[in-house]
Amino acid sequence: MTSIFDQYEQDSQRSKHPVAPSIRPDISTTGFIHMKLRDDGPIFTKQKVNFLPSDDITHLAVSSNLIVIAMANNVLLRIDMKHPDKPEDIDISKYSANMKLSGLFLDPLGYHLLLAMVPSKGETPPAELFYLHRKTTKLKQAGKFRGHEITAVGWNFANTSETTSGPILLGTSKGLIFETEIALDGDKIFNTSLEQYWRQLPNYLPLYGSKEVDGLVFDIGEESKPPITGLEFHRLGNSDRYVVVVTTLIRIYQYIGSVTTLDEKPLLQQIFNRYLNAKERFNQLDSTLPYSKMQFYYSEPKQLPKSFGWLTETGIVYAQIDPNVDPKNVLVNKKVITCPETSLIGGNISHSSERPLSFVLTEFHTLLLYSDRVKGLCLLNQELIFEDIYNDAFGKLVNITKDPMTGSIWAFSERAVFKYKVTKEDRNVWQIYVDKGEFDLAKKYCKDNPAHIDHVLVKQAEMLFGNKEYDQSAIIYADTHSSFEEVSLKFLQEWQIEALKTFLKKKLEGLKPQDKTQVTMIVIWVVELFMNQMGALRGDHTSHLHNPRYQELQKQFDSFLAIPKVEECIRMHKSSIYDLMASHGDKENLIRLTIMHRNYEEVIRQHLYKNNYMEALNVLKSQGNRELFYQFAGTLLQELPKPTALALISQGSMLKPSKLLPALVSCNNDEKHAQEVIRYLEFCIYKQGCQEQAIHNYLLSLYTRYKPDEVLRYISSQGQDIGMVPYDVHFALRLCQEVKLTKACVQLSALLGLWTAAVDLALTISVDLAKQIASMPSQNDDELRKKLWLKIAEHVVRERDDIKQAMEFLQQCDLVRIEDILPFFSDFVTIDHFKDAICNSLQEYNQHIQDLKEEMEEGTKAAELIRKDIQSFRNRCIFIPAKDTCNTCDVQLLLRSFYVFPCGHRFHSDCLVAALIPMLSMEQRTKLADLQRQLTTVSGKAEDTNSIGSVSLSTKDQIKADIDDLIASECIYCGELMIESIDKPFIEEEDYERVMKEWD
Template sequence: MTSIFDQYEQDSQRSKQVAPPPIRPDISSTGFIQMKMKEDGPIFTKQKVNFLPPDKITHLSVSSNMIVIAMSNNVLLRIDMKYPDKPEEIDISKYITNMKLSGLFLDPLGFHLLLALVSKHNDNPPAELFYLHRKTTKLKQAGKFRGHEITAVGWNFGNTSEVTSGPILLGTSKGLIFETEIGLDGDKIFNTSLEQYWRQLPNYLPLYGNKEVEGLVFDIGKASKPPITGLEFHKIPNTDKYIIIVTTLIRIYQYIGSVSSSDEKPLLQQIFSKYLNMKERFNQLESSLPYSKMQFFYPGPGAFPKSFGWLTETGILYAQVDPKVDPENVLVNQQMILCPETSLIGSGTSETGLAPLSFILTEFHALLLYADHVKGISLLNQDLIFEDIYNDAFGKLVNITKDPMTGSIWAYSERTVFKYKVIKEDRNVWQVYVDRGEFELAKQYCKDNPAHVDQVLVKQAEMLFKNNDYQKSAMIYADTHSSFEEIALKFLQESQIEALQVFLKKKLEGLKPQDKTQITMIVVWVVELFMNQMGALRGDQTSHLHNPKYTELQKQFDSFLAIPKVEECIRKNRSTIYDLMASHGDKDNLIRLTIMHRNYEEVIRQHLYKTNYMEALEVLKSQANKDLFYQFAGILLQELPRPTIAALIAQGSQLKPSKILPALVSCNSDEKHAKEVIRYLEFCVYKQGCQEQAIHNFLLSLYARYKSDEVMHYISSQGQDVTMVHYDVHYALRLCQEANLTRACVQLSALLGLWTTAVDLALTISVDLAKQIAAMPLHHDDELRKKLWLKIAEHVVREKDDIQEAMKFLQHCDLVRIEDILPFFSDFVTIDHFKEAICNSLQEYNQHIQDLKEEMEEATKAAEVIRKDIQAFRNRCTFVLARDTCNTCDSQLLLRPFYVFPCGHRFHSDCLVAALTPMLSMDQQTKLADLQRQLTTISNRPEDTNSVISVSLSTKDQIKADIDDLVASECLYCGELMIESIDKPFIEEGDYERVLKEWA
């Protein structure tokens, strides 16, 4: 048999195309383009299975890719989708004689199959239940349930065993619910657990006819005995609770409870037991249909169900499954979805009164099965979005089902099997949620599509704007790509300044650092808005500070200024922002802003503008930019001289006095300021050791004007060496002359070497001062000293006419004699006044003459001794023996010309010259070389005439005599040259290696 799933065909079907809302022009300008490479196909696509059944299909069940098909010829077709080319045919004719198949139930794993059989004509034979395992082809009868028509099976979705089904629930046509566990043991069906259930059942057992029903756990209808059309149970994740959902033709029941032990049997009896004596709770919908259908949607294999649907004549009761909302009701947000009466095929088609035969649920849609077509409706807005018309050749549609594990959808008619493929069913979900105003859900289903997200945000913002929730609207508008100008204008038209601020600040957050123009525009605008608001609240200079609204506005403004992006923008556009604030007269915020951005220059300017000099000084002291001290010290010194000088002194060596000097010069207009300036200059000079001449000159000028008594102290501290003082002496002398500080002028004149002037000035003050100047050891000119003392003596004699005082000068200065001062006295002075002085002077002269005589006698004696020595030396001779050798080369002395010294040392001429040359100076060496060259030249001349010979000889002798003066003036070993060379090494540095080799 060829594969039955290898070919598919498309049949007649219609889908409602949902066009997305148009993209606004402003969005397209920002990069969002509404473009599709191809049209999206329908959400549901039908594929016909290439399969021709031998007889009519009556039932089909699918789970875990295992499909079981039942046909009217009593043949089961079991197909594993992993091996679609190998279907299994199972003949069940012998098991269903005079019976028909009423239900086909396959467990979630696809291993356990239950077949419910009923009599074709009457109750004889009674209803039967058969079991078929996946690994066998033989049906096994479940005899315990004989006589009960099974209409619903609640499979155990937590079961993972391929051998047993685990605890399951069976619902009957009489409203009874059984709990059992079935499986296959070899060729026999085992149901031992059922007997265990029977033994553990409580004493209360509802009656079925006139006998007790074994294995029964609950009776839904009790007296009415309605057939059970749907039955499922699930364990709530991470709890010990179970939920059991049961539906009948018109009712839906919920049973919720905890299970104390999962090993206890019967398992679910623990839940049903609490409802035995309670009034039943159910939802009821009137319906005349002989059937109802229950479906769940599972988000994944083995997952807890997400939604629930129940089909009745009225429509589909749809609800979300959430056990967290209400402990007694897990079906929340219930709504009735009406079955569509219109058709997508033909605008006027209507199906009034027709109810679907069956349906299945997907995440957002429901597929409704009718006799000849299938419709798809949205669970969100109940729109008909899909319709599929079936050909009569396929026969009537029988049912539609869904694989609970894989989610595949199967529909089948009497002759054909179809499969529906779901393609991007959530593609338009976001639009539905937008229309319903559920914007958060809409964002979740935009699939990170920026264009769709933007449209959702725009719709949400528009709704909030209409509801007058302007600030939230602004927050969301800022996240959209709507026209900036359009949105800003909307808020301005409504006078919603706060919302506009929110919009601008949020928009600012989304800008990148490179968007400098946009950032600057928004920052300036927001600052302007804040200035306007705060200006409106600022009634006067103090009352607004206690206004809570103003305080809150100030906090918001401070927070805005603290944003890093705003700080950077203001730093780059500082003047613009400052001018803006200044134009609103908001000096407080301007100062706060400048402090925040460490623009201390502007902070100080603002304080000075507001005449807050002390605050300006405090800011100046707290910052680290020393240039600001030079810039603002002048203004602050005028207003706060003492605190400012204290601040300058506190800075110590960090400030350069020469740079602060202009400020100091500008504020010494009165004594109060001058004294503070002097205090700083004294700190610089005496504590910091400043040597800058301008500082010393300025200090000296202030001393001369305001503290003249300090001038002499200052001059004395600088010393009496004109090259070592740090002030301009000439400038200082001029200042002192202008200030009539004569004593200081005396000192300065002496410092400049103007001794005569200094003495003249000193004599105007006191003779003692003039004596001090004359006695100063700074001059060594005896003639000058004598002149100064004579000037003092003349002053004393002529001005004071004090002869005794004049006589004392002879004791103070040894250069002055009585005869020097006699001309200063008048002609009428008698010699008696000078008798003692003249005698002393004559005695000194006499003693001096005697000393000179003695020196002359000693010189004469010495000269006589020298003459005798010279005479004796002329007659002295030295004997040279043939065996005598040169003291330098140890060769015989008589072999070459030689020198003999009085000390007895003998040297060859060439040896002496060679040894003596290194000891001579460079000039002497040059002269010696020149003499030797001349001697060689003369010696090589031819002897032509006697005159020439005599001239040459005399010249030659002179040259030799000059050479002798250079090399033979003293002994090499005994003369001064040897003494001077005592510090020279015996071996020259370059001769070390040679000498070491010779010694070795």
């Protein structure tokens, strides 16, 4: 049997989904994989408990998965969530004569239940307090509380016993606080002693002249004697200190003290003693409401609450609970949260005249209960994120409560009970903390999401930068994926060189060995920064060597050069580093670095310094380190273009042209250098078969500037397959357009599939070229080819007025006919020019008409054969033995109306319909139900009128035929329906849990 607590239905709900921060344009997403397997859904979802109460629900209490529901007919419904199919009905009518239930209080363990009753309207019996244990159905009266209306109970959350409640506090409607203990009398479960201790307190006189009351612990002392609306006490950690929090209609009280003797009863009197003759500590808010509500949020059961909330007319007083900030105040960071006056359903609708009836707290949100709706409010930014409108059929909402042990949230109206599920409510907390500038908390709630953590770090770095904490900002910026260039520029704009160096060095630490380009860039930049700083302090003499600032920079520079990544980078880029140091005139560091890295190419560099370029080229050719070619080729090409180009050619495939490309580009100053670069690039392409796009593009750019006649030859040599050409076709087209190489533009446009543009350009050169281009498209694309030929024909007729050449198109392209080009001629052209073409066209149309006639005759004969087959099929019959059974129900087939299919399967009519309905679409199901309803109606009329052969029977036959077409068009075992349903599961997803429980 399915539990009533497992059967839920969805109601009208609206949730506000916060917009996730978009990836900033200055943040690189390298390394982030944006993956979302499923939608998180709304934070709060409501599920209705599917049961019908016997009367209006007045109270509900829940704790430790035990629910107690009180109804207006004086019946308690007690349900253990572990066994929800065994609810207990407890009749309390004999205890509530002339009384009504005013309060229902259940302890955290769910074993002790207190029922507060007050006289009904117009009655005079005093208020009563009753007790009910979890294992009994009989109420026990607490005689000594007679006359006191209990409005709040402070349960002992440290209690673990099922037979005793431990010391508890009871608050009354007159502002009094009592302490007592509930305990079972031995093993007699049904003989419960409520007043475990109850005695007159010596030497105690309540404030404001109150007389002594037996068992009284404290009187809050307000002159108006307001009711206690909230009451809880907790032990502060492992110390002997306790806190008691009390709320009335307008005040919050805190009583903090030590309990030194645990055996002394009343236990909590030791806390209140210090407040007997002293003014209480309280917070007050004006309120005209006849109620207030107090709630705590527990991150873990039986632990000190994490937060506190108090609902009044003004709003919710929300505070964190921390006993370590102030020894006299555990409610810290108090703030007033205003109840929302807008709506997520139907726009901004004001509800200022209506105040919440109750509320519950979660870790980051609060659910506010109104008479007709529940609203969810974020506690961090006071934003309305959820709203649930209730149906009037369930009556007005009464209360909302939370299980302090399991955290489940329950709301109930007069006629229904609902459960709220909380799903990943901390999903967007990190973003709220970022907006508030609380970055440590934001990182805590990012939950190792790299994209979120990066967003937090960026915001933190921006804040530190704005506060001029540049060094700290640089360290954090280096851990983000922010744009390297933008961050660097920010520090440069503020001229924070030290912060920039910090950022670069921190960024360098995070780079991997394979990130050689980034490492090289950062190392060279840091060296440049050191050189600038040290150069500013360096004078003509050696006085800078004794400058403390210079000495400090030298130490930092030496430490930087000793980093393994930096050593490796300098070893790979010695020339650049040496040139950089030499440009700053820092001979000391240059000599030190040369000795450190044992620079073998120093000979070549010395030749270059002395302008002995040929000697430097000879040394370069004789050595075996190919990397030196990439370093020195630019300089040597600039000074010795032809010998250097020949030297590069002699190296053959040992050199990578792409790595030489910067050197080749740098020496492109005049035609003499360009010719040598073209020679080397032609060698790479035609001899070495280089397919690198950058090389081909660069050669094209040189051709267009210095050898325009070679462009068309080069394009033709690379083929006409755009997927195979090694150069960038768009780039080539732009280059040719700039220098007005029209023929090359025609070929490139055709290569790109820009046929219309290619033909237009070709027509500016020659008609023959245009014809050549028009013939190039695929033979399957007749429409495009025809369009291109017509464009050429129009050009010939209108631009050249050449009728003879236009007629030749009819012979050259079989797609163009005379009627296609006639509109291009002027009205004064005589028909003699087109006589032959028109006759040929008419003969083709005549032949086409004859072909269509023959096809129609063949179609007529085929239709006649089909009609004969259909007629013969109508006379077909099949013999059904009397013992044949239905393939679905195995009952004899002849007992009811049936269908027999050519495949041999047999079904009763009703069995076939029942088996077929799940396979039909919703539209087909609706149509079948409508036809069956019409058949029933027509059959009834036929019986009443007995009109055989009338219109009714004709209609009936038509309906039956429609039903047959729908359900008997094919066998359900052999037809397409069975094939289409092969991927459908045997058990639907919504029935899976129910079926599995039935199998268990």
